[in-house]
Amino acid sequence: MIYLLAVVIGGLYSAGFYMMARRSLLKLVIGLALLSHATNLLIFTVSGVSRGRPPLIPDGQALAGGVSDPLPQALILTALVISFGILAFALALVLRTNESVGTDDLDEMRTTEQ
Amino acid sequence: MNGFVVLPLLIPLVSAASSILFWRRRMIQRWLGLSSSFLLLGSGLLLLYTIREHGIQAMQVGGWPAPFGITLVADLFTGIMVTLAGLIGSAVAVYSVANIDARRETFGFHPLLQVLLMGVSGAFLTGDIFNLYVWFEVMLIASFVLLGLGGERKQLEGGFKYVTLNLVSSALFLAGVGLLYGAAGTLNMADLAVKLRNANEPALVTALAMIFLTAFGIKAAVFPLFFWLPASYHTPPVAISAVFAGLLTKVGVYAIIRVFTLVFVQDVAYTHGLILGISALTMITGVLGAAAQNDFRRILSFHIVSQIGYMTMGLGLYTSIALAGSVFYIVHHIIVKTNLFLISGIVERRTGSFQLKQMGGLYHASPLLALLFLIPAFSLAGIPPLSGFFAKFILIRAGLENEEYAIVAVALMVGLLTLFSMTKIWAEAFWKPAPNEFGPRPVHRTMWAPAVALAVLTICIGFGAGPVYELSEQTARQLMDPTAYIQAVLGVSR
Numbered sequence: 001m002i003y004l005l006a007v008v009i010g011g012l013y014s015a016g017f018y019m020m021a022r023r024s025l026l027k028l029v030i031g032l033a034l035l036s037h038a039t040n041l042l043i044f045t046v047s048g049v050s051r052g053r054p055p056l057i058p059d060g061q062a063l064a065g066g067v068s069d070p071l072p073q074a075l076i077l078t079a080l081v082i083s084f085g086i087l088a089f090a091l092a093l094v095l096r097t098n099e100s101v102g103t104d105d106l107d108e109m110r111t112t113e114q
Numbered sequence: 115m116n117g118f119v120v121l122p123l124l125i126p127l128v129s130a131a132s133s134i135l136f137w138r139r140r141m142i143q144r145w146l147g148l149s150s151s152f153l154l155l156g157s158g159l160l161l162l163y164t165i166r167e168h169g170i171q172a173m174q175v176g177g178w179p180a181p182f183g184i185t186l187v188a189d190l191f192t193g194i195m196v197t198l199a200g201l202i203g204s205a206v207a208v209y210s211v212a213n214i215d216a217r218r219e220t221f222g223f224h225p226l227l228q229v230l231l232m233g234v235s236g237a238f239l240t241g242d243i244f245n246l247y248v249w250f251e252v253m254l255i256a257s258f259v260l261l262g263l264g265g266e267r268k269q270l271e272g273g274f275k276y277v278t279l280n281l282v283s284s285a286l287f288l289a290g291v292g293l294l295y296g297a298a299g300t301l302n303m304a305d306l307a308v309k310l311r312n313a314n315e316p317a318l319v320t321a322l323a324m325i326f327l328t329a330f331g332i333k334a335a336v337f338p339l340f341f342w343l344p345a346s347y348h349t350p351p352v353a354i355s356a357v358f359a360g361l362l363t364k365v366g367v368y369a370i371i372r373v374f375t376l377v378f379v380q381d382v383a384y385t386h387g388l389i390l391g392i393s394a395l396t397m398i399t400g401v402l403g404a405a406a407q408n409d410f411r412r413i414l415s416f417h418i419v420s421q422i423g424y425m426t427m428g429l430g431l432y433t434s435i436a437l438a439g440s441v442f443y444i445v446h447h448i449i450v451k452t453n454l455f456l457i458s459g460i461v462e463r464r465t466g467s468f469q470l471k472q473m474g475g476l477y478h479a480s481p482l483l484a485l486l487f488l489i490p491a492f493s494l495a496g497i498p499p500l501s502g503f504f505a506k507f508i509l510i511r512a513g514l515e516n517e518e519y520a521i522v523a524v525a526l527m528v529g530l531l532t533l534f535s536m537t538k539i540w541a542e543a544f545w546k547p548a549p550n551e552f553g554p555r556p557v558h559r560t561m562w563a564p565a566v567a568l569a570v571l572t573i574c575i576g577f578g579a580g581p582v583y584e585l586s587e588q589t590a591r592q593l594m595d596p597t598a599y600i601q602a603v604l605g606v607s608r
Contacts, residue, residue: 020278020282025274028278032278032281032282032285035281035282035285036281036285036288038285038289039285039288039289039292042289042292042293043288043289043291043292043295046292046293046295046296047292047295047296048296071295071301072292072295075244075291075292075295078244078248079247079288082248082251085255086251086254086255086258086281089255089258089259089277090277090281093258093262093270093273093274093277096262096265096270097270097271097273097274100265100266100267100270101267101270101271106274109271109274110271111267111268111271112268112271112272112275112345112346112348112349113344113345
């Protein structure tokens with residue numbers, strides 16, 4: 001399972017960077033979204049993947065070993081909310097930039113670097 | 115419980131939240147923003163005073179003991195940085211009264227500035243590395259909106275590059291946090307320091323350190339990751355550029371210094387040697403980039419990059435005196451660089467342009483403005499007895515003590531080239547005759563006041579370099595020996 005996830009994460013990262021290397025604004029944003037998905041999966045995988053062992057302790061018992069760690073999931077939840085908000089903002093920015101500049105080609109957006 | 119550690123977060127939060135209740139009532143928002151900025155400065159000074167008197171302050175948020183809960187911790191470095199954030203926030207809030215147009219003010223400039231200051235203070239105060247990521251995002255989202263506020267074409271173009279590269283940096287940072295948690299099983303920085311010190315996988319830790327160096331390096335704009343900065347910083351109104359120039363990259367530098375003194379100190383010869391090399395390249399590329407520019411604010415933007423090199427140079431040398439130099443340099447740089455941006459705004463008001471070619475004759479038109487420019491410009495280049503001289507002096511002395519002659523040579527040469535850039539602005543904007551007539555355009559005194567105040571502060575730091583150096587040295591000692599930091603956070607010495 002962990003090897004499969006590793007391959008998926010690697011694939012997501014490479015797809016994300018590939019999309020970012022394109023010239024279109026919208027593809028750039030899709031690339032950014034893929035990067036954040038890859039990162040969330042990475043956090044999930046790094047903490048160790050286990051099946052069917054929720055970190056719930058019956059009343060009066062001590063913690064048994066080998067349960068899945070709830071903290072990375074809390075981290076992912078936080079990161080998801082943040083990346084959702086930022087993605088929404090980035091899409092609004094794409095729309096406004098496209099209206100204002102009249103193109104979605106990044107190579108034509110060089111007026112600030114001369 | 116030291117409840118007031120949370121004040122630098124609460125003050126801007128309350129101000130921003132209540133501003134939203136008064137949406138589109140810009141006078142109320144303006145006063146809320148102004149008072150909260152000055153309160154932030156006050157709380158920073160209170161924090162600094164308390165840390166000096168009673169040692170490092172820590173607060174366990176929500177009552178969860180460290181390392182399980184989120185800890186807010188304030189050592190001297192934090193205290194200095196929060197005070198500077200309050201200072202720059204106050205200067206810019208006053209400056210913005212005349213500099214930010216009514217439309218931008220109506221669309222929430224003041225609450226956004228407060229959210230930005232909250233994010234910056236949060237990044238300085240937190241003792242938890244995931245929480246640091248969250249504060250970075252708070253700061254970034256506010257800066258994204260501030261950069262695009264007004265929606266001019268150049269703002270959107272520059273803003274897009276800024277947004278993209280900062281999001282890549284955040285994704286890398288988050289991946290680093292995840293891997294670090296996988297390796298050490300904790301996110302509390304003090305706890306990480308303890309756990310990684312005893313770790314027996316130096317290669318893994320160094321690899322993680324590189325991920326963090328790249329992520330923070332993008333935010334701090336070090337070589338070769340600085341391209342977003344000169345593409346975007348000159349596009350928004352001056353008040354916004356000034357607060358970005360003063361504070362944002364320094365949050366990246368703060369994060370680098372924090373993790374590379376507290377967490378990643380396993381293979382100092384490699385990691386800090388690399389940082390030293392990066393510092394040299396950052397200084398050189400920044401100053402050479404500036405030499406090729408003809409826009410007032412773009413020259414200044416490239417100089418930010420160049421100056422970041424000096425700040426990381428102290429960390430690269432990794433001795434107590436070198437870190438003291440870094441801290442001194444950060445204090446000096448934040449004040450001087452913000453001031454130069456504020457002055458560029460006054461110049462623009464007088465001449466109607468940021469292009470050096472279209473300026474001229476300002477020395478005759480306004481000798482006071484010329485003097486006001488010369489103070490921070492000379493300070494930036496390191497002319498005695500201004501603050502920049504002492505900052506460079508300490509770093510160069512530290513370099514000589516470590517026998518790192520190459521970096522000393524680079525630092526000295528970059529200082530000279532900085533002087534060249536400043537003389538170029540002087541010759542073009544102030545000395546040469548005006549290319550076209552510009553009538554007397556009054557500049558509002560709310561734009562003068564912060565620029566004069568910061569210039570006076572630069573001179574004060576120059577003449578009172580002793581106490582400032584003493585404070586920097588105490589800060590550096592705390593950074594070099596994190597035992598007190600760890601004890602303040604975890605409660606017991608381990």
